Amino acid sequence: MAVVRILIADDFAPVRQIWKQILSTDARIQVVGECANGQEVMDCIHQLQPDVAILDINMEPVNGFETCRYIATNYPHIKVLGISVHNEPNYARRMLENGARGFIVKSAQKDEMIQAILNIYEGNNFVSAEIAPIH
Secondary structure: OOOEEEEEEOOOHHHHHHHHHHHOOOOOEEEEEEEOOHHHHHHHHHHHOOOEEEEEOOOOOOOHHHHHHHHHHHOOOOEEEEEEOOOOHHHHHHHHHOOOOEEEEOOOOHHHHHHHHHHHHOOOOEEOOOOHHHO
């Protein structure tokens, strides 16, 4: 398996740093960029060309739903993993409707995050067990 190139987008810098640190412990994953909001993702995604974009839902001025729709429309080869502190099935459903291939909650353990990334990279969908009943 090739190394999966990841873009992390969250409006809270410490969260981005923690995810980067966690994901960097797996040799199959390389974090190629970090963004503080959806507008930054739209501005840099062409240059970074990640395989997977991890998008927080609650970002300003452009949220995760809008960013996901933009990526799905303009870069359909880039897979989106939605992430939120909320374990609401409606959030997961909306992300999937906007083109995401997966959704996990921020409280997910390292193994679940990595499993989600690898699954969607391989073309499968993934939803956290905590909210999986939406499928």
